[in-house]
Amino acid sequence: MSDLPDAFYLPAGADRYEPTRATESPWDSGSQHGGPPTALLAHAIDATAGPGLRLARISVDFLGPIPRREVRIEVSPVKPGRLVSLSEARMVVDGRTAVTARAWHIATGPPPPVTGERIAPPAPPETVTSPEPAPELEGWGYGEAVEWRFSEGGHGTPGLARVWTRVRVPLVAGEDMTGLARTLVVADSANGLSAVLPFHEWLSIPPSMTTTLLRVPEGEWVHMDCRTHLAPDGIGLAQATLCDSEGHLGEVAQPLLVRER
Template sequence: MQASFTPDGGLLVPTATAASPWSDEMVNGHHIGGLVAWGVQRDEPDPELQLSRMTVDMVRAVPMRPLRVETRPGREGRRLRVLDVSVLDGDVEVIRGSALLLRRSEHPDAEPWAPEPWDVPPPEQIEGPSGGPMPWEIRRITGWGEAGPGKVWMRETAEFVAGEPLTPMLRAALMADFTNPLANSGTGGLAFINVDVTMYLTRDPRGEWIGLESAGHLGADGIGFGTTWMYDVEGRIGHCVAAALPDPRIQARHAAR
């Protein structure tokens, strides 16, 4: 499959692989976290800093036009750094992001409470399609619309930027947006569109597969958010949250199917 973006000087040019299933003129929400993470890894050279938090605000729909990714230092300390990220269509900011990077060190012996470990089959033991029109492969651990927490394995199957390797940080960032359909869906399908996503990581994923498990949805007065746990094949690595608003267009599409 073609890479999602091709470099052109200081710009990233989206290919058909990056197009949204909702509109051929918009970049898929799946790629939005990837654009922010790509800017962070390009401009933060210290390998001892771990991307600990990435927040993405979806300011506008991202057009299928050449995009420029800019970063600005926020706070620069010995143990932490903050980068602000903008993705621009010409002079118009379409994505606003920020990244908190923490320096790795010896971990303390303290054991705060945490949920029970994820106990699911590995992706290789789950039947699923080998590919499709989207640049990722998905193995459903639970079916769509089932009661209870949704669980999936996913992996990216296309290069993000042509000629560049898919780094572990990028693999995680690309999957963060799936928090919305996984955690903000009910037995009647998805009724929400997310307006942001925040991902927390304690470490980079190991291997190609990223697991997501819904940790719940909360909503009132047309405002909701959903949360997920994030995994690799060795265990839990992070947490994602997406704020969302109801979107009648999504419900109409589901009803038409």
């Protein structure tokens, strides 16, 4: 495994960031994987949230390949509010909006008398044998920037995947990694982890990704239970249930364009 950069992004001035090799897409070394941009947009939106509000859902739209060049982040309110608030962020590269995100923040309050059905946490990552790095991860920045511990499936293995993930570098150099960023860096990997068709023969492109979070993630590890479903007309759906060591965190959904290469 090659040396890792200091972070996914280096600060480059007001609202500007330089993406490092850790953001590198598996398809094009000059483009970014969708996970780090998602986390950076959520990080920027979260910084504008009022007191007592917590990010509950983020929906991200990828408007094309995301160049691995300096980005500018713009954040604007859509629906300010004391109990619920909707904000929008844009990642601009070379004067073009490459990614947009909308996030709902919801006010926290006193605990309810019941919490609903509880999803037990998976077996802890320490009990999962960490295999040698898969050959397809070597030299791929994003793949190397995350530690993957599979209890089912694996890189290059079609179908259901269950995996503990741990992000190896901070989101932004010089800043602490938050649980929110740690989760969103990996959430957009659901379709790649659970693809049911071979990558070298089929395209499986998610133009959008939505993550809904039940609570603030705890600890360094995030577990993803991923699966992909395909319709007979070339559209698919990738989903993932997110957990940490305490149990259920949230859900991921990605619509897919599925085409033979």
